[in-house]
Amino acid sequence: MKEFDIAFPVRHEPSDEELRQAASRALGVKADRVAEARIVRRSLDARGEILYRYRVQAVARGEALEKFTLPEYRDVTGAEPVLVIGGGPAGMFAALRLLMEGRRPVILERGKDVHARKVDVAALNQKQQVNPESNYCFGEGGAGTFSDGKLYTRSSKRGDLREVLAQLVAFGAPERILVEAHPHIGSDVLPRIVERIRACIVAHGGAYHFGEHVTDIVPFSDGRSKGWKAVCEGGATYTARQLILATGHSSRDIYRMFERKGWPLEVKGFALGVRAEHPQSLINRIQYHGKFQPGMPAAEYALVEQVDGRGVFSFCMCPGGLLVPAVTAPGEVVLNGMSNSMRNSPWANAGIVCAVDPGDVPGFDRYGVFALLEFQQSVERAMYDFSGSLRAPAQRLVDFCRAKASQGLPRSSYQPGVVNAPLHELLPAPVFERLRVAFAAFDRKMHGYYTNDALVLGTESRTSSPVRIPRDPETMCAIGLEGLYPCGEGAGYAGGITSSALDGILVAAAAAAVSPAR
Numbered sequence: 001m002k003e004f005d006i007a008f009p010v011r012h013e014p015s016d017e018e019l020r021q022a023a024s025r026a027l028g029v030k031a032d033r034v035a036e037a038r039i040v041r042r043s044l045d046a047r048g049e050i051l052y053r054y055r056v057q058a059v060a061r062g063e064a065l066e067k068f069t070l071p072e073y074r075d076v077t078g079a080e081p082v083l084v085i086g087g088g089p090a091g092m093f094a095a096l097r098l099l100m101e102g103r104r105p106v107i108l109e110r111g112k113d114v115h116a117r118k119v120d121v122a123a124l125n126q127k128q129q130v131n132p133e134s135n136y137c138f139g140e141g142g143a144g145t146f147s148d149g150k151l152y153t154r155s156s157k158r159g160d161l162r163e164v165l166a167q168l169v170a171f172g173a174p175e176r177i178l179v180e181a182h183p184h185i186g187s188d189v190l191p192r193i194v195e196r197i198r199a200c201i202v203a204h205g206g207a208y209h210f211g212e213h214v215t216d217i218v219p220f221s222d223g224r225s226k227g228w229k230a231v232c233e234g235g236a237t238y239t240a241r242q243l244i245l246a247t248g249h250s251s252r253d254i255y256r257m258f259e260r261k262g263w264p265l266e267v268k269g270f271a272l273g274v275r276a277e278h279p280q281s282l283i284n285r286i287q288y289h290g291k292f293q294p295g296m297p298a299a300e301y302a303l304v305e306q307v308d309g310r311g312v313f314s315f316c317m318c319p320g321g322l323l324v325p326a327v328t329a330p331g332e333v334v335l336n337g338m339s340n341s342m343r344n345s346p347w348a349n350a351g352i353v354c355a356v357d358p359g360d361v362p363g364f365d366r367y368g369v370f371a372l373l374e375f376q377q378s379v380e381r382a383m384y385d386f387s388g389s390l391r392a393p394a395q396r397l398v399d400f401c402r403a404k405a406s407q408g409l410p411r412s413s414y415q416p417g418v419v420n421a422p423l424h425e426l427l428p429a430p431v432f433e434r435l436r437v438a439f440a441a442f443d444r445k446m447h448g449y450y451t452n453d454a455l456v457l458g459t460e461s462r463t464s465s466p467v468r469i470p471r472d473p474e475t476m477c478a479i480g481l482e483g484l485y486p487c488g489e490g491a492g493y494a495g496g497i498t499s500s501a502l503d504g505i506l507v508a509a510a511a512a513a514v515s516p517a518r
């Protein structure tokens, strides 16, 4: 097998014949002796002439390219159940893996199905009505359903990303995600995929229960077997020998429950800052060096700068995206970004956040393991207290860095609206001081980025969990809690859709490796 690179102008998709000819040259055989040539990766190169670079694998006759085949989902009707709390990427992919392993997933999800959830998300944007059970974080598909649907993960240690991507394609994601260097799906397509995943789980004998907010988890033993009982807000209970906990980073009540029971928790560093919103046309001009043409993808960026020993970096950049309220309770303002598959809004937004470690918040020491969670919540509340609503405190970028009030604000994609605010005073001083240095440095990497045509809005605070539920690396169970598997972003072991999905798969495989009850 030979792997080689070819490049073509942006609007030119290589034909089968062009691939065959390139493979013939790379393999050193005549074109009719090329057995197979396939693109395994596509990335945009804007350094000189704007090109797509393709990584190609090819074999000559007598050889075959390795094929990736997923194990099949089994009919699990009547099989031993595994409770899965939370129907986000971690919970969904754990459930799919359980089907492959012949175990019956029973998903308990506090939110609504994706169809009903859309109504609540619209009310959040248009009427500022916060439903603590159904919002951008809670409901079918979890926090990934209404998102940019970026599918990259930096870590390959967690598992085989192809297992996630291949299933997403089988459930309706475009095939291009299998080869793109920076694949994304978009909020107009994700809900359909999430519904099909549910249909598959149910068709194979698994169960989905919406509106089941788990408020307590209790060990049970009936003499013959032992396991876990999940108690829901309305009083319903569900039992199984094994329980996968995939409740995401915003289910603060689950962490509180762990603390009440004296179960192990650890404080975990996270990152906090603002969302920066620029005109997409400006980002295109900078990233494509003035050579942007219609038909090219909205340009992305990724920035990082070390300031006083802490990383300041762009997070969850959404080209052609929209800012959305990612709150999960009244009295807080939290922003995040989403986009549709076309990424065609006039704005580019990204979190610009500063790493925060436990030692950075001495005033919160008294909260022990919840020091960073309380810090996170205090900033979200400070934003709300200033605006008195879901409107986001906002400032022009250069004014923010100069600690100066803005005279009028540019238009923003954030539907609940913005309020002109001294964001430089509302943010904790060490965070603000680092952000202002980093923003100026970013302009050296992306000339034109530091402009008063951009807006900064508070706050981007749900970058990852500020708490970790430690688990045994062998069994994957919470320490001292056999059969209870914390996973995904809420457990502090993942960040983002793909890494959470991979963690769900990892944990489900560990649970399934324990012999079924007789």
Ligand SMILES: Cc1cc2nc3c(=O)[nH]c(=O)nc-3n(C[C@H](O)[C@H](O)[C@H](O)COP(=O)(O)OP(=O)(O)OC[C@H]3O[C@@H](n4cnc5c(N)ncnc54)[C@H](O)[C@@H]3O)c2cc1C
Pocket: 085, 086, 087, 088, 089, 090, 091, 108, 109, 110, 111, 136, 137, 138, 139, 140, 141, 142, 143, 144, 145, 146, 147, 148, 149, 150, 151, 152, 212, 213, 214, 215, 246, 247, 248, 249, 250, 251, 254, 316, 324, 326, 336, 337, 338, 487, 488, 489, 490, 494, 495, 496, 497, 498, 500, 501
């Ligand atoms: C607006 C937005 C945009 C994003 N964009 C991207 C992106 O482009 N790319 C990317 O990689 N990541 C993105 N993320 C982050 C990504 O969505 C998360 O990292 C990922 O969803 C985490 O997966 P998870 O399954 O661990 O948790 P979650 O997705 O948070 O899912 C947890 C689920 O558990 C349910 N739940 C919580 N508590 C309980 C309970 N007590 N009982 C029952 N159910 C409960 C919740 O309702 C939720 O459905 C975005 C997030 C948001 C909010």
